[in-house]
Amino acid sequence: MIELHCCRYPDDPHDRIWFPWVDSTKWSQISSTKKVQDLDNDMYETPTAVMQTAITPRNASRNIEFSWDPVPLPNDPTPGYIAIFHFSELQLLPGNAVREFYINLNGKPWSLTAFKPEYLYNDATFNRNPFLRYPQYNISINATANSTLPPLINAVEVFSVIPTATIGTDPEGGTCVRAH
Numbered sequence: 001m002i003e004l005h006c007c008r009y010p011d012d013p014h015d016r017i018w019f020p021w022v023d024s025t026k027w028s029q030i031s032s033t034k035k036v037q038d039l040d041n042d043m044y045e046t047p048t049a050v051m052q053t054a055i056t057p058r059n060a061s062r063n064i065e066f067s068w069d070p071v072p073l074p075n076d077p078t079p080g081y082i083a084i085f086h087f088s089e090l091q092l093l094p095g096n097a098v099r100e101f102y103i104n105l106n107g108k109p110w111s112l113t114a115f116k117p118e119y120l121y122n123d124a125t126f127n128r129n130p131f132l133r134y135p136q137y138n139i140s141i142n143a144t145a146n147s148t149l150p151p152l153i154n155a156v157e158v159f160s161v162i163p164t165a166t167i168g169t170d171p172e173g174g175t176c177v178r179a180h
Contacts, residue, residue, distance in 0.1 A: 011047040018050045018155065027055040027064065030152065032090040038122050044084065046155060051088045051122050054154040064141040064151050070133070071160065079160040080130025081137065086155040087117040087124070093149070100144045101151035106134055114144045117152065130161040 012018065022029060036051035057064055073079050089099060099117065103110040103125070115125060141151040 011049055013045050016157070018047065020053075021066075022055060024058075026058055026062075028058050030054050030056060030090050032120070034120055036088045036090075036120050036122050042122060044086070044122075044124050046086050046122055046124070051086065051154050052090070054088070054090055054152040056150045056152045060150045062150070063143070064153055065139065066156075067136055067138040068158065069136050073160070073162065076162070078133040078135075079162070080133055082127055082130055082159045082161060083139075084124050084126040084157040084159075085153060086122065086157075087115060087152065088122050088154050089117040089119045089152070090154075092119055097149055098147050099149040099152065100147045102142050102144060104140045104142060106136075106138050107140075110139075122154075 031053045033052065036048050038045070055064065070078055070081070085103060093099065100114045102114055110127070111125060117123060139156075141153055143149070143151050
């Protein structure tokens with residue numbers, strides 16, 4: 001049995017709650033007790049405890065696959081999503097080993113460049129614009145033809161985009177002072 005813990009403040013400076021999501025029938029866990037370093041100008045500050053674990057496919061020739069259904073909102077029945085994928089290589093790879101992969105959304109490339117995580121460095125990739133609106137979001141992380149190892153992922157954050165164009169402010173909420 002794999003023992004995992006959730007992580008939040010004080011380990012996470014933004015008080016995000018990180019829950020483990022492991023399907024032991026499909027995925028194997030790899031981990032490290034060594035500190036995972038942040039890259040310069042890391043804007044995500046993902047906790048080391050989160051980045052010290054990752055999943056790979058149980059069958060090395062398979063992909064990592066997961067999905068979610070959109071959650072309808074009152075003013076937006078099909079919200080868009082922004083996802084942040086966090087990666088760190090947790091194994092010191094021998095000279096001839098390569099771990100490199102693509103991310104696909106609903107069977108189409110999410111990024112045109114392959115991702116190659118660095119050993120014990122926290123890195124992330126994300127979409128700048130909300131995903132197109134789909135009835136279901138299917139993510140697959142696929143090894144490249146050059147890869148000798150299966151893909152991995154340490155963490156993923158998914159944010160729904162809430163439109164604010166029709167949300168007004170409370171007229172009693174404050175006063176405006178005009179400077180002369």
